[in-house]
């Protein structure tokens with residue numbers, strides 16, 4: 322599909338054409354990924370952040386959000402719960418925590434490998450190549466770093482003191498070091514046009530990412546985007562579908578943001594090309610304090626509850642939970 326065709330799908334009001342797009346994406350998902358829905362257990366281990374991202378409630382200007390950093394023992398305990406739920410992938414996520422000691426995290430990675438043989442995904446922001454290498458050598462398998470938008474001017478407008486070139490550098494370092502690398506975007510950003518979104522989708526395909534997360538903007542009161550409307554679910558689903566068609570076998574989550582709106586649109590995501598869900602294993606009382614956007618679903622559920630709920634969610638659309646590691650389908654993983 323070329324840019325003009327992508328734009329046609331992003332701009333059309335023809336519901337039949339949109340339904341045809343979703344059906345095409347669903348068929349591609351079945352062909353390249355099968356009917357299994359992979360589960361990744363996420364642990365949001367630190368809410369400290371030196372970033373000022375215009376859309377995120379953890380931005381450093383927000384003095385009203387309690388900040389926490391879990392201990393090594395707490396993280397390892399949360400990982401044990403993930404493993405005992407039958408899930409084989411942990412996603413360790415944090416803000417751009419300025420006090421995050423690379424060796425401290427490397428120790429956790431080694432411990433999780435030895436104790437639980439988990440597949441480890443990191444999502445802790447922009448670091449040096451040496452730090453990425455340290456963690457990869459320690460056993461980290463995957464890394465998520467969303468590009469958010471591929472329009473350099475828009476990127477820098479939304480990320481004060483961060484550079485688009487450095488974001489690209491990080492993604493290149495991660496891929497070169499052998500991480501299964503994930504990226505993604507937010508749909509509904511200010512000044513975002515269909516042309517920019519089409520460029521984002523082509524970027525995903527050209528970089529051959531292993532994982533791509535696409536979610537709608539949910540404005541947070543403590544950010545400068547607080548008065549913006551919520552990102553369109555329909556447009557988000559179209560982006561997921563187009564990304565599936567173009568990237569074929571990348572792993573695409575039905576994002577938690579899609580499940581945190583007036584209804585749970587993750588099912589729609591799973592039927593528009595997505596094949597991954599991410600149950601939250603951040604323990605209380607931390608879970609409710611990791612508020613990147615408001616209204617995040619299942620925030621007061623007991624830890625681990627989400628995994629059970631997801632099984633019934635997935636079965637309701639005649640799919641099944643795939644408890645395998647869910648490594649990249651892009652290449653043979655050693």
Ligand code: SF4
Pocket residue numbers: 370371372373374377378379380381415416417446613
């Ligand atoms: S998106 Fe990430 S880096 Fe930006 S403010 Fe939120 S937690 Fe910090």
